[in-house]
Every structure is written in structure tokens, then in C-alpha cells.
Amino acid sequence: xxxxxxxxxxxxxxxxxxxxxxxxxxxxxxxxxxxxxxxxxxxxxxxxxxxxxxxxxxxxxxxxxxxxxxxxxxxxxxxxxxxxxxxxxxxxxxxxxxxxxxxxxxxxxxxxxxxxxxxxxxxxxxxxxxxxxxxxxxxxxxxxxxxxxxxxxxxxxxxxxxxxxxxxxxxxxxxxxxxxxxxxxxxxxxxxxxxxxxxxxxxxxxxxxxxxxxxxxxxxxxxxxxxxxxxxxxxxxxxxxxxxxxxxxxxxxxxxxxxxxxxxxxxxxxxxxxxxxxxxxxxxxxxxxxxxxxxxxxxxxx
Amino acid sequence: xxxxxxxxxxxxxxxxxxxxxxxxxxxxxxxxxxxxxxxxxxxxxxxxxxxxxxxxxxxxxxxxxxxxxxxxxxxxxxxxxxxxxxxxxxxxxxxxxxxxxxxxxxxxxxxxxxxxxxxxxxxxxxxxxxxxxxxxxxxxxxxxxxxxxxxxxxxxxxxxxxxxxxxxxxxxxxxxxxxxxxxxxxxxxxxxxxxxxxxxxxxxxxxxxxxxxxxxxxxxxxxxxxxxxxxxxxxxxxxxxxxxxxxxxxxxxxxxxxxxxxxxxxxxxxxxxxxxxxxxxxxxxxxxxxxxxxxxxxxxxxxxxxxxxxxxxxxxxxxxxxx
Numbered sequence: 001x002x003x004x005x006x007x008x009x010x011x012x013x014x015x016x017x018x019x020x021x022x023x024x025x026x027x028x029x030x031x032x033x034x035x036x037x038x039x040x041x042x043x044x045x046x047x048x049x050x051x052x053x054x055x056x057x058x059x060x061x062x063x064x065x066x067x068x069x070x071x072x073x074x075x076x077x078x079x080x081x082x083x084x085x086x087x088x089x090x091x092x093x094x095x096x097x098x099x100x101x102x103x104x105x106x107x108x109x110x111x112x113x114x115x116x117x118x119x120x121x122x123x124x125x126x127x128x129x130x131x132x133x134x135x136x137x138x139x140x141x142x143x144x145x146x147x148x149x150x151x152x153x154x155x156x157x158x159x160x161x162x163x164x165x166x167x168x169x170x171x172x173x174x175x176x177x178x179x180x181x182x183x184x185x186x187x188x189x190x191x192x193x194x195x196x197x198x199x200x201x202x203x204x205x206x207x208x209x210x211x212x213x214x215x216x217x218x219x220x221x222x223x224x225x226x227x228x229x230x231x232x233x234x235x236x237x238x239x240x241x242x243x244x245x246x247x248x249x250x251x252x253x254x255x256x257x258x259x260x261x262x263x264x265x266x267x268x269x270x271x272x273x274x275x276x277x278x279x280x281x282x283x284x285x286x287x288x289x290x291x292x293x294x295x296x297x298x299x300x301x302x
Numbered sequence: 303x304x305x306x307x308x309x310x311x312x313x314x315x316x317x318x319x320x321x322x323x324x325x326x327x328x329x330x331x332x333x334x335x336x337x338x339x340x341x342x343x344x345x346x347x348x349x350x351x352x353x354x355x356x357x358x359x360x361x362x363x364x365x366x367x368x369x370x371x372x373x374x375x376x377x378x379x380x381x382x383x384x385x386x387x388x389x390x391x392x393x394x395x396x397x398x399x400x401x402x403x404x405x406x407x408x409x410x411x412x413x414x415x416x417x418x419x420x421x422x423x424x425x426x427x428x429x430x431x432x433x434x435x436x437x438x439x440x441x442x443x444x445x446x447x448x449x450x451x452x453x454x455x456x457x458x459x460x461x462x463x464x465x466x467x468x469x470x471x472x473x474x475x476x477x478x479x480x481x482x483x484x485x486x487x488x489x490x491x492x493x494x495x496x497x498x499x500x501x502x503x504x505x506x507x508x509x510x511x512x513x514x515x516x517x518x519x520x521x522x523x524x525x526x527x528x529x530x531x532x533x534x535x536x537x538x539x540x541x542x543x544x545x546x547x548x549x550x551x552x553x554x555x556x557x558x559x560x561x562x563x564x565x566x567x568x569x570x571x572x573x574x575x576x577x578x579x580x581x582x583x584x585x586x587x588x589x590x591x592x593x594x595x596x597x598x599x600x601x602x603x604x605x606x607x608x609x610x611x612x613x614x615x616x617x618x619x620x621x622x623x624x625x
Contacts, residue, residue, distance in 0.1 A: 002423060005423055006423075013408065013411075108407050108408050108409075110374060110402040110406075111401075112419075112423070114372040114373070114402075116394075117423050121392075299376070301335070301376060302374040
């Protein structure tokens with residue numbers, strides 16, 4: 001009951017601070033920009049391919065042209081969703097960082113926690129409300145982008161459910177770790193720590209990707225994995241990006257030989273699904289962070 | 303069950319049976335923040351229905367003690383109980399209201415929203431909140447301002463809002479941490495009236511203050527703390543009365559007079575034909591007057607001079623500081 005009261009209060013705060021309004025306005029702008037850019041680029045590409053074919057300059061047969069078109073649309077969708085997950089990740093970090101410590105510093109929390117409200121219930125209410133706001137953001141944004149791609153280019157991702165599910169998991173990981181930071185660190189210090197961790201995880205993903213380029217580097221791959229264990233955010237996004245690729249694209253890249261496949265392998269997307277062990281770690285991670293946050297907050301003198 | 307129990311406890315306390323569960327009981331309470339010790343061995347007891355003043359200079363450990371009583375701070379030693387239960391249990395804080403020292407609240411919310419949030423947390427039903435909140439805003443002088451954001455409130459208004467939050471759910475125990483620090487003299491008088499009203503309704507009030515007049519005006523009993531220790535405690539009258547003095551004005555002062563006065567108290571000072579006499583109780587005054595007149599002295603004046611809490615406070619706190 002108290003959990004719901006705190007959750008409601010948290011959503012009211014997001015409304016009052018115009019967080020919701022700003023989020024909606026910027027999201028609509030982002031989606032509109034994507035839709036316009038995607039439509040123009042796609043049709044432009046389509047036209048030039050058709051023209052090339054008509055002039056007989058294209059490769060014999062329509063297969064390569066269709067593949068190229070598919071590659072372009074896939075690239076654009078991956079880029080768009082990358083933008084969405086990046087914004088969602090930053091939003092999760094900001095909301096998590098601001099979830100507890102600012103009110104602790106100002107003293108506004110004293111009167112609240114003197115009520116018959118356990119610290120577990122308080123943190124749970126905060127976490128659930130922020131997670132719901134972020135989940136709404138991720139679902140609406142990624143849904144709008146994928147729908148646009150489908151209408152414009154008939155784009156079919158491999159598995160929409162897993163794409164969105166993994167993106168939600170990434171957001172939960174980031175929210176939980178920054179909420180943990182918010183119960184033990186002052187706001188500014190927590191912000192710095194969280195952005196550094198996030199940057200490290202991102203860099204780890206890039207290193208891991210570079211490690212896979214032939215001839216391959218085990219050291220880089222291991223560094224990438226270590227960074228992902230520290231904060232399984234980028235790794236989860238890469239897992240989501242794999243399911244974003246249409247089955248026909250994956251088939252084409254494996255058919256088209258290593259040269260074609262590597263060209264389309266993006267440094268911030270993955271051609272392989274997330275490892276089951278990493279997925280298990282990413283699921284356990286927010287649970288562990290939340291449990292640690294509760295333990296730390298219970299012991300803390302206000 | 304708890305309501306009946308507390309009503310009985312209160313009746314028991316007023317009847318002086320002493321069997322009631324105290325509203326607040328601490329024993330050997332100790333709190334250290336790293337090497338700094340904020341509270342040494344604090345043992346106090348506040349009976350239901352009492353107005354208890356917790357008095358001390360800034361930094362004496364008053365706020366720490368109050369935070370322990372609310373479960374906001376964990377003691378490093380000893381025990382604190384609210385109506386017999388540990389304040390670390392959320393349910394033990396159900397009948398407790400609190401005004402924090404710096405009365406900082408979520409500034410993005412309106413006064414009504416804040417009261418509604420706290421009412422929900424305190425377990426008040428919707429109908430109860432709808433009735434109580436407007437009435438309370440009126441009561442603390444914020445009528446018509448409830449829909450403004452707290453950010454726009456002045457310091458005094460914020461403190462009034464804090465008082466409203468503290469008494470919102472009609473608690474049995476109210477803890478006020480420096481409740482008048484931001485208020486002008488009129489506001490202070492209003493707070494005093496509020497405390498008296500609460501006391502009249504049987505509510506226990508625990509008041510932290512460094513303002514002696516504040517405590518003197520409303521409290522039944524006080525504990526004076528300094529550097530984390532209680533240096534004096536007891537009913538206000540006892541503390542002040544223990545050192546009651548009488549000032550006498552006579553036609554003459556001679557050896558027989560001083561001898562006579564010496565049998566009823568201790569002569570503190572002689573100035574001309576005026577004598578200041580320290581007595582144990584004011585009850586000696588009528589007998590003394592009769593005796594003096596019977597002995598042929600002309601008595602122009604006989605006035606009790608009570609030492610103020612401030613005198614006692616300065617004496618005690620000064621002594622400890624020197625020690």
C-alpha cells in the first residue's frame with residue numbers, strides 16, 4: 001500500500017517537474033525526425049538502385065539490389081534504435097541518480113521516512129514508478145520507430161518481443177545501479193560514477209567488437225567482457241540489436257561471405273545473440289543492486 | 303486495540319498510578335558519528351499526555367535524540383521506545399507526528415498535495431483527508447494558500463505547513479524540533495497555543511528547543527542537555543522552585559531579624575533595609591509575614607523571586623562547559 005503511495009508521488013513529481021512533458025515533446029520530435037529521414041533515405045536509395053538497374057549498370061539479377069536496400073533499411077533501423085536506447089539509458093541514469101540523494105541532502109525525506117513507511121517500501125515505490133516511466137518511454141519510442149520502418153519499407157525485425165524486452169532490461173540495469181549509488185553517494189559524485197561506468201561499458205562493447213575483427217584478439221574480447229560484467233548495459237543492447245536484424249538480412253550476410261557481412265557489422269550492434277550466461281548476469285544484476293540499495297539505505301543515518 | 307490501550311494508559315498516567323507505558327522511554331541511549339559522540343547515555347521518560355521540553359544549546363544532541371526516536375538514526379548503544387515499541391518498526395511510528403528541524407519539504411508540490419501524500423502514508427482514508435486538510439490549513443493560517451507550490455512559500459509559511467503535517471493524522475505523540483525558529487513573535491505565540499491545545503487534547507508533546515521562554519511557557523517537564531548528556535531534569539516548577547527566593551522590604555534590618563530569617567531560609571543578600579532570602583518553598587512566606595509583624599517589624603514588601611529557567615540553564619550549561 002505504502003509502495004503505491006510512494007510510486008504515485010514519484011509520478012506526480014515527474015509531472016510537476018515537467019519531466020513527462022519534456023520527455024513527450026522530445027520523443028515526438030525524435031520519432032518525427034526519424035520518420036522523415038528514414039522515408040527520404042529509403043526512397044532515395046530505392047530510386048537510385050532502380051535507375052542503375054534500368055540503365056543496365058547494376059549487377060545482373062535483382063538479388064544484390066534487394067540485398068543492398070535491405071542493408072540500408074537495417075542500418076537505419078539499428079541506428080534509430082541505438083539512439084532510442086542511448087536516450088533511454090541516459091534517462092535511466094539521471095532518474096536513478098536523482099531518486100534518493102537530492103531529497104536526502106535537502107532533508108525533504110526526513111518527514112517522509114518518519115511516517116510508518118519502511119525504507120524498503122520507499123525504495124520499491126521509487127524504483128517501480130521510475131521503471132514504469134522508463135518502460136513506457138522505451139516501448140513507445142522503439143514501437144514508433146519499428147512501425148515507421150515497417151510502413152515505409154516493410155521492415156521485419158527478427159523478434160520484436162526480444163528487442164524490446166532486452167532494451168527494457170538494459171534500462172532496469174541502469175536504473176537499479178544508479179538508485180544504489182543514490183542511497184550511498186552524494187548526488188554529484190554518484191552522477192560522475194554512473195556516467196563513468198556507463199562509458200566504460202560502452203567502451204567495453206567497442207573493444208569486444210574490435211576483438212572479433214579477424215584475426216581477432218582474445219585480450220580485447222576479454223576486456224570487453226570484463227567491462228560488461230561491471231555494468232551489463234551495452235552487452236544487453238547488443239543482444240537486443242541482434243534480434244532487430246531481419247532473418248533475411250542475417251541469411252544474406254552469412255550467404256554473402258565474410259566480406260559483405262563485416263561491412264555491415266556495426267560497431268554498436270551485434271550479429272550474434274547475447275550469451276546465456278551474460279543474460280543471466282544481466283537479469284540478476286538489477287535485483288542484486290536493488291537488494292544492496294535496500295541494505296545500505298536501512299543502515300544509513302539520515 | 304491500541305487506541306483503547308493508549309486511552310487507558312493516559313488515564314493511568316493522569317491518575318498518577320505510574321503503571322502506564324511511557325510515550326517515550328530511552329535508556330542509556332548512545333550515538334557516535336565516527337569519533338564524534340553526539341549522545342552519551344541518554345535516559346529519559348515521557349509519560350502520555352505530558353508536554354516535555356528538551357532543552358539545550360545548539361549541538362547538544364537534541365536533534366540526534368529526536369531522530370533516533372523516529373527511526374531516522376540508529377543508536378550505537380542503548381534503547382529507545384515509543385509507546386513500548388522500537389521506532390525502527392514502521393508501525394511504531396503510526397501515531398507519531400514530526401516537525402523536522404529544517405522543515406524542508408518537496409518544493410515542487412503544493413501544500414495540499416504534500417498534506418495528501420503524508421495523509422496517505424499515515425493511513426488516513428480519502429474522506430478523512432478531504433475533511434482534515436482544508437480544516438488544518440485554516441488552523442495553521444495557510445487558508446487559501448494550499449494550492450500554491452511550496453517553493454513559493456515564505457520560511458514562516460513553510461514552517462506552518464510543517465506543523466500541519468506534524469498534527470495531520472491526529473497523532474498521540476508529536477515531536478517538534480525547534481518549532482518556532484522561523485516564526486515572528488505572533489507566529490511563536492500561535493505555536494504555543496497550538497501546543498497547549500494539543501496538550502489539552504491529551505496529546506504528548508516532545509519539544510526540542512534552545513529558546514528557554516518557549517519551553518518555560520508550555521512545558522510540564524524539561525530535561526536540560528549539554529554535550530549529549532542530561533544535566534538536569536524534572537518538573538519545571540521543581541527546577542525553578544528549588545532555588546526560590548523571597549525579597550523582603552522592612553523598616554530596619556538588625557541582628558535579631560537576620561537570626562529570625564535564618565531559621566526559615568538562607569539570607570542571600572542584604573541591601574539597605576531589603577533582604578533576599580533563599581527558601582525551599584514559597585509556603586514559608588505567609589508564616590514569615592505573620593512572624594515578622596508579630597515581632598514588631600514593619601513589612602513593606604514580601605515578593606517571591608523565581609529564578610527563570612534561563613538562569614538555571616546558564617548555570618548548568620556554563621558549569622559543564624567549564625568542567
